[in-house]
Amino acid sequence: MKKILSLLVVSAALTLGLAACGGADEETTAKQDQTAETSTAATGGEFTITAKNWKFTSDKELVIKKGDKVKINLVNKEGVHTIKNDELGINLTADKPAEFTADKTGEYELKCSTVCGAAEDHDAMKIPLKVID
Structure with a gap:
């Protein structure tokens, strides 16, 4: 036993x-x-940003190399949202991707440009984009 x-x-x-x-x-x-x-x-190329009430997420980290041509798509899962950044010339809607060439390094915020709720929720709706050498 x-x-x-x-x-x-x-x-x-x-x-x-x-x-x-x-x-x-x-x-x-x-x-x-x-x-x-x-x-x-950090290869540039194409990114897809998904918008849900009051948050952006991306299919990959928004880090690109200076000189890369970039295409950003927007998918609205909840609510109606747009993305804008004047420094980079981005004006993005769900039906019109943004395409640009990153010509200067830096850290940028892509912000929702359609009022989508209370001021504090809408103001917090942003996602970072970084351009590196």
Whole structure:
């Protein structure tokens, strides 16, 4: 009986040990995926921004290289929103993507330009865009 009990304890310990190792592999894979996504963010190209009451999200980090041609699409999931930034010449609506060439480095805010709620909610509706060398 003692041998069976000892065997069960050892089996349980091995099972828990292997499960913990599997979790570490998943965590490592998730970190690698996140790193890959971040490393491709600074390539310019095309971005899609999704608008929900009172928040913007993007399919990837809005970091582009100076000189890159950029296309930004807007999808309204809740409410009606637009995006504007005068410095970059962006005037974006859900039916008309914005295209521009980033000609100077800096950090910019893309802001909702359609009043979409109480002043504090509307004023907080923005998303950062960064242009790097």
